[in-house]
Amino acid sequence: MPIHILPPEVASQIAAGEVVERPASVVKELVENSLDAGSNSVTITVEDAGKRLIEVADDGCGIPIDQLSLAVERHATNKLDGPEDLHCIASLGFRGEALASIGSVARLTLTSRTTDTDLGANLQVEGGHASRVLPLGSPAGTVVRVENLFYNVPARLKFLKHDQTERRAIDKLVTRYSLAYPLVRFSLHQDGRLALQTSGNGNRREILGTIYGVEIARQLIEVISEDDWIQVLGFTSPTSLTRSSRRELTFFVNGRPVKDAALSAAVIKAYHTLLMVNRYPITILFLKMPPEMVDVNVHPTKAEVRFREPDRIFSSVQRAVRRALLAHSPVPNLEFQPHWSDGAAWGEPHTIDPTWGWRDIENQRKEGGAIPEGSSPTPGSQSPPITKSGLGAQPAPLLRPVGQVASTYLVAEGPDGLYLIDQHAAHERVLFERVMKQRDSSIPSQILLQPVAIDLPPYETRLLQEQLDILGKIGFQVELFGHNSFLVRAVPAILENHDPAASLRLLVEDFEEDETPLQAELEARIIARICKRAAIKAGKNLSPEEQRALLTDLEACQSPRTCPHGRPTMIHLSVDLLERQFGRRGSR
């Protein structure tokens, strides 16, 4: 095929692909336009997860009749004048691509009236071709209707995710904007159901309540910090309120939701030493800075930004969160370093490296040349001193319990030395294999004396609803009970000694968007989480009988050396190593 210039329809479809990835991106572009138009109220209507209809109506400044046909042209915008403006973008949009892109992959109907005229106008774009502008009576503001999205891009349509996922993405997007613009009244209808409604009274905590539930919203700590060039406002969770993923870290820079790994890192750093490993806070921060300090022209959907002075911003964020946190912290004597300005100062904490002892040994081995370099170690005689038994399928050695250390680890003697066993990880593995075996027949479930009601925030409600079938299979009997409420009627038998509501809540928190579509694997994952909850905790004293029973159960497991999440259950100290350490066998 000879090289030729692509026809404009194809070119615009390709360009549209960057901006309009999925229904949620259409909603994003349209809502941003509405916000740039200075609207006080934005109403979004979505049908069939956005595939059939997305309509965004606002009461903003509107588009004059004579400019209507220009508005749907590519690179047409009123938000930018010359190249110098590009360095100082104060509006959400600026590329002038949104309407043109949407118009090339859907049927777009634009109806608008400015406040100073009496007559509005209407324009249709289909497959990139605009119709004539027709004068029309309409309320002040702009209504954009997007119908049959991707009708001419079947590939895109095919690659859309599950309807529920797309709906959720729209939910999430609109709630984010409603948080960033608390003075704008948002309402979102999905398939005739009111999914979100904010009052526009400026109260962010109220909006947080609709997202996370009233209880969590009440607990969130307000972050307020301002200096001469950056303002950090928002909310962050107290140390007692955590999540298992970074999902709930949300940032807005100058009113624009952004994803930024470094900002997340700054918040997590602020919680340093306050949270357990693998727990993350819920944080919503609104950063405001002069527009020239941030470059938003990085990514077509503007999800990423670049900061001119990243270090300064990160230290401001971290300091703001840390300060808010310490002001509310129940722990009084936390060390607070007031100067974070240079990068190194918020560097390494005062934690003791848990592997110090072993590292020393390893160093000694290297320095002392216990194993001559170059000579290949003969198997058996020179097993590595500490085997972090990673090989899952390896059977467990026969173990004789010796005792318990720190109420967390079991000490056991095996045929070839000493074993340290993490009681929680070991029990997790035992339970996991037991339940997986029961799954082949059926997992026993214990009915509750009285059903327990739990309330979840809308986002988690959706997640839970999607997984109800699987939960039913593994022993939970949960049913929807009104808006965002569920009734727990039965729990898996292994969770019998745990608070049913708390267990389910924890489980839902761990649900992720787009869980693997493989049913069996998903089930196994959820079972692993249940077992994690049901397993004995570190810090529990075990009687000698319990220790023995746990070791026996572990020996019977198929892959006893790791917990279902892949952490090791046991560490091996060989006799060989012990002898060397005690100087019974010198360096050869």
Next chain:
Amino acid sequence: MRASVLQENLAHGLSIVSRAVSPRSTLPVLANILVATDEGRLRLSATNLELGITCWIGAKIHEEGSTTVPARTFTDLVGTLSESHVDMALDVRTQTLNLRCGASNNDLKCIDSQEFPPISVEDLSDGLEINVADLKEMIHQVAFAASTDEARPILTGVLIKINNDKITMAAADGFRLSVRYAPLSSSASLPISAVIPARALSELARIVEDGDQTVTMTMPPGRGRVVFQLQNAELVSQLIEGSFPDYEQIIPHSYETRAVLSTSAFLKACKQAEIFAREGSRIARLKIEPGDELEPGTVEIQGQSEETGSSENVVDATIEGTKLLIAFNVGFLREVLDVINTPNVALETSADTSPGVIRPVEAEGEHGEFIHVIMPMHLGS
């Protein structure tokens, strides 16, 4: 302080109060037992701030005084002394308690009794007398059903309700419910409803002695605690705050199937099923089969696990209603059958997902004083 006591009295007193000692408390004095002279007797007290036990033993008091003695050392020592007089003398300045018994001479390092949490004297005039035998049996039949999960504190307690001349105890752990009623000899002036930690009641059942006829229960208003007084001992416990589940609503009023069978045979069958089921799901499957004119009805109790095998037991029973297959946690069944002291027991239920009600079958004329509800288990589809 100088006093002289009999070794066996002292050992007995210590065994009563030592259950309230909290050896791992951050407050060192809580690992000690308060020893004080009290109107011609010796008073021993221990507390973990939730539960306090006091016991009085006969003694010859030569000089008044008090101190707190490390519980472990004290009980271990007294247990090995010979059975004769023990002479105690406290050196107040050094807080050293000298203990002599026969040829044995011991000095114990003590902590000043000033540091011991004050034991407030309540107005106990308003107490309610409860028959000891009744109380012990009630606790025995109810307390085991309480939860041990500290995350739901209210369920770790036993609800005590007193209305006129009737006392009710109830405990539930989310899966089962135990309710026991008993008459009172005297009627209460005001209705009472309070939740007492199950552990405190179990301790109470342990310390009441054969000599005790009645226990006096007092709940001083607004203090959030309950006091049980015995002849020579006193137990004080914090009450648990919160609202107890409405247990009456949980008890079903009707049934489709009712099986009456021998308590001991049922218990034995459950124990056998548990031997197999405990390794796995802990499920006992009950097959309730009504009889006809020739054959009696039966209940087949079955337990199994992948690892250990399976067990089946058929117990003859009088069955009313339709046949039914239902599964329960075998441990729950065993625990309730263990506390039923009538020869026959009834199991009533309506479906494999509705609650199972277990009641002792009383002799003619008596009416149901004990009800136990167990939620069934089911095997997911």
